[in-house]
Amino acid sequence: MPGRAQRKSSGSLNPAAETDAFKLTDLQAKLVNAAAECVREHGIHAVRARDVAALAGYSAGMIYHAFGDLYDLLFTLNQQTCHRLDETLQKVEVEDPRRCLEQMAIAYLRFAHADKQLWRAMFELRVGPEKIVPETYKANVMTTFARIPAALVRLFPKLASTEIDTLSRVMFSSVHGIVVMGLDETFVAVPLAGLEAQLCGFVEIFVAGLEPTYAQ
Numbered sequence: 001m002p003g004r005a006q007r008k009s010s011g012s013l014n015p016a017a018e019t020d021a022f023k024l025t026d027l028q029a030k031l032v033n034a035a036a037e038c039v040r041e042h043g044i045h046a047v048r049a050r051d052v053a054a055l056a057g058y059s060a061g062m063i064y065h066a067f068g069d070l071y072d073l074l075f076t077l078n079q080q081t082c083h084r085l086d087e088t089l090q091k092v093e094v095e096d097p098r099r100c101l102e103q104m105a106i107a108y109l110r111f112a113h114a115d116k117q118l119w120r121a122m123f124e125l126r127v128g129p130e131k132i133v134p135e136t137y138k139a140n141v142m143t144t145f146a147r148i149p150a151a152l153v154r155l156f157p158k159l160a161s162t163e164i165d166t167l168s169r170v171m172f173s174s175v176h177g178i179v180v181m182g183l184d185e186t187f188v189a190v191p192l193a194g195l196e197a198q199l200c201g202f203v204e205i206f207v208a209g210l211e212p213t214y215a216q
Helices: 026-042 049-056 061-066 070-090 097-114 116-124 135-144 147-155 161-182 192-214
Strands: none
Touching: 026 049, 026 061, 026 070, 026 116, 049 061, 049 070, 061 070, 070 097, 070 116, 070 135, 097 116, 097 147, 097 161, 097 192, 147 161, 161 192
16 A cells, blocks of 8 residues: 555554543544444455545545554454443343353344444454554453353352353354354355354353353
8 A cells, every 4th residue: 555554563552542432532533433434344354544534534644643553443443342342241131140141142143243344353353463452452352251251150150260261262252153154144144033042052052061060
């Protein structure tokens, strides 16, 4: 990409990319909104700095003024998406931990289905080794998915935290994989209602399989 779009990153993400969704300047907010529109339209791999800037009504150089580079901007967009996902999962208020896990899996699926490209962007954004992922972004991700181990602790209170962490990662990876494949319209797309039933069935089997070994 010509001009400033070829500017090499300094190696760490601009501090602006670490601010949360409520602390963006007007310029940053306009660029993030434009980036979201571009991602929804074309997917994150096709997003170009000049297209985002033009959609927001600026030259490409304004991205480097506001964020540092395009990746900083996209990390900020992903951080906003993660925050929206967290708000969605917070709405799951089910006392029974098993049902809570099922409802969180369904909420995750519905979020992904409603905004596929932005959801995919959270996992598909790739940066070079010279870049540093913002600590606030890592913290947001950990907070969002902390509800899984919280439910597992209630089901299996005798398990060590390391075991709970491992089981949580396995459960999320499995749910995520089901959602990814189920929403893949190219080969194996599954109707939403069918996916929800499959996710509930998976959670039931996952928990039931652990009970003989880990239940009280």
